[in-house]
Structure formats: structure tokens, C-alpha cells
Ligand SMILES: [Zn+2]
């Protein structure tokens with residue numbers, strides 16, 4: 584019963600825009616106590632909560648192109664960027680550098696977060712996943728080391744260096760990569776498990792998977808402190824849900840999957856490289872994922888539309904939420 588209360592509390596608070604969006608461990612406990620009615624708070628309740636391994640924050644939830652019109656502000660207009668915080672060490676890692684990364688960099692400076700080496704991994708290099716990089720303030724700090732990771736075994740670090748260099752050529756941007764200030768390092772994901780484990784001696788395992796998307800894109804699974812986070816965006820399944828992605832997401836505590844289209848829209852946009860809400864839920868069901876967060880919202884889908892889709896999705900998969908900019912999820 585308590586577990587049900589906790590779970591419904593998590594969802595209820597998340598869906599109420601008047602409530603804080605930052606849902607920490609304290610929130611779980613507080614919600615459980617409130618929902619306990621007249622009974623006294625149970626001091627042992629925290630023992631029912633598993634240890635927190637990671638916190639995920641969405642800095643960009645929009646797919647394809649940023650959007651700033653009114654009517655899109657609840658879910659957000661910045662393109663893909665996620666921040667993972669490792670709760671045991673307070674270290675962060677960044678996934679993709681869409682326009683949301685500008686706010687991420689600003690927040691790091693505002694709270695005085697200091698981390699000698701920041702890791703940034705890319706699912707792929709379409710504009711909506713890299714276009715914010717030149718506006719990431721820590722990249723201009725000469726004391727900052729930035730390690731950029733390719734998720735693909737097929738991509739070598741040299742490719743990654745070139746990709747970053749090209750988008751900052753003088754034809755496109757006034758400051759070139761080698762003049763930004765920070766020290767850059769380019770690395771393949773194969774070395775990431777060892778690297779992350781070595782940083783604070785907490786075993787951290789990365790598994791990546793190349794999936795179908797124009798030009799290819801990578802999903803990944805991160806396991807740490809017994810918790811599993813899977814992120815899979817910019818993916819077009821075939822007639823069937825990609826079985827490799829089902830395996831990647833097997834038993835995930837939190838699965839983040841894109842859902843750019845409705846089933847009807849997908850029929851009109853085959854070959855565009857994206858998934859429908861139905862497919863994302865189907866994948867979560869097949870993989871036995873505990874929670875599902877849908878992201879990479881289509882720029883034509885406004886807040887009213889997305890709120891409606893969220894309700895429909897939750898009727899089918901209860902622990903499902905549509906990602907909102909600045910939303911935090913803990914696992
Ligand atoms: Zn994208």
C-alpha cells in the first residue's frame with residue numbers, strides 16, 4: 584500500500600504544474616506521509632526506498648528544431664540535452680548538446696558546480712543534438728577539461744573531433760573549437776565504463792546499441808549502484824519493435840525513449856527516423872521497464888496536444904510521463 588502511495592504521489596506531483604518539478608528523495612517521503620492521512624509518519628518508511636544512484640534532468644525535450652512560441656512552454660522549446668548526476672559523487676555527465684545545453688551551462692555556473700572534467704556523450708550529430716554546443720559556457724573556461732564521447736564503436740575519436748571542429752568553422756560561428764578555451768579530449772565509449780568506474784570507484788557499465796535513424800544513432804544503457812538508466816532517442820522501428828533495443832532496455836528502472844509522432848503521423852512519415860507514442864510504450868512493455876519518460880517532442884505538438892497524449896499514454900502504461908524542460912527524475 585505504501586509503495587502504491589509513493590508511486591501515485593510521484594506521478595500526481597509531476598503532473599500538477601503548480602507543484603515543484605524537482606522531485607527528490609525528500610519529496611517521495613513527504614508525499615508518502617501526506618497520503619498516509621491521519622496516521623503518524625512512519626519513521627521506517629525511508630527503508631522502503633531503494634538507494635538513489637542517478638538523477639536525470641531534461642534541459643531540452645524538443646525534437647528537430649527549437650521552438651519559442653507561447654503554448655509550448657510547459658513542455659519546453661529547447662532541443663535535446665540531458666544531464667545525469669551521479670548521486671554518490673555529485674558528478675555530472677551530459678547527453679547531447681542541443682540548445683538546452685546553454686541553460687545547463689548557466690545553471691552549473693549559477694550553483695558554483697565545480698568539476699575538473701565534464702563528460703559529454705552524443706547519441707548522434709544531427710543539428711538538434713549539437714547546435715547548442717557553441718553556447719556552453721564551461722567550454723570557454725581555460726581551467727575546464729571537457730571529454731567528448733562517441734557512443735559508437737564504429738566511430739573513432741578522430742571523427743568526433745572533426746565533427747565538432749567543422750560546426751565551429753569560421754563560416755558558421757565566430758569562435759573556433761581550438762580557441763574556445765577549455766581543454767578538449769575525444770574518446771570512444773568503449774573506454775567509458777573503465778573511465779567512469781575509475782573516477783570514484785563505483786562500478787559503472789555502459790552498453791550502447793546502434794539503431795535505425797538516418798545516418799545512424801545510438802541508444803545506451805547505464806548501470807550503476809544496481810540501477811539501470813536507458814536512453815534511446817531518434818529511432819525508427821520497423822514493422823516490429825527493434826529486438827536489440829528491447830534487450831538494451833530490459834528491466835530498466837527508467838527508460839527514456841523518443842515519441843515524436845502519433846501512430847497516424849508515423850504512417851505519413853516513414854523514413855524520417857522517429858517513433859510513435861504507441862511504439863515507445865510497446866517497447867517499455869516488452870522490456871519490462873519500470874518507468875518510461877517520453878521525449879523529443881515534435882515542434883508541431885503544443886502543450887495542449889502533449890498533455891492529451893500524456894493522459895492517453897498513462898491509461899496504457901501507468902508509470903509514463905512526457906518529459907518537460909527542467910524536469911528531474913531520480914532513480
Ligand atoms: Zn533529434
Ligand SMILES: [Zn+2]
Nearest residue numbers: 707709796817
Ligand atoms: Zn536525429
